[in-house]
Amino acid sequence: MTEQHDNTSNTDPASTESDETPVAGVTTLESPQSGTEGGKELKEARFRRERNEARDERDALATRIERMQRSEIERLAAGAMAHPGDLFTLSGNTPADYLTDDGDVDADKVAADVAAVLAERPGLSRNSPAFDPSQGTGGKPKQPPPPTLTWASAFRRRN
16 A cells, blocks of 8 residues: 655645545535444544645745755855855855755855855955044044153152
8 A cells, every 4th residue: 555645735625635534523414424434534534634734844844944054054155245145146056055965054065155156246245344543543643651650750850
């Protein structure tokens, strides 16, 4: 008894599998409620419902993991790029292209693609702030600190 499973969730009410699935609190006239056959149909319907719920949960978790992987890749790219989301747009890659065989984000692949994108378009790199050492001093050069007072200078004779 092998059964092929498709990856689509079965939420369409016109589907052939859900025609036999009873709705909670509603009984149909076609499905017998007594005997072994009725119990078997209810059991199969419950298994189909649980299977569909498990598929929906699996799909939601896969989407969540992909979103987390994308965020990690963008975090790694943010060190060099002003807009790390441009990495996916300009390289044409998806988050799956930056994963290792174990499913972890490969920082070396991200760094290589960031370097390639920035070599092609250097204007996408992060702006480094300009530094002007004269700012904050009013345009005057720094004054040397006043001399420190010592006991010997306190007893020294003044002119």
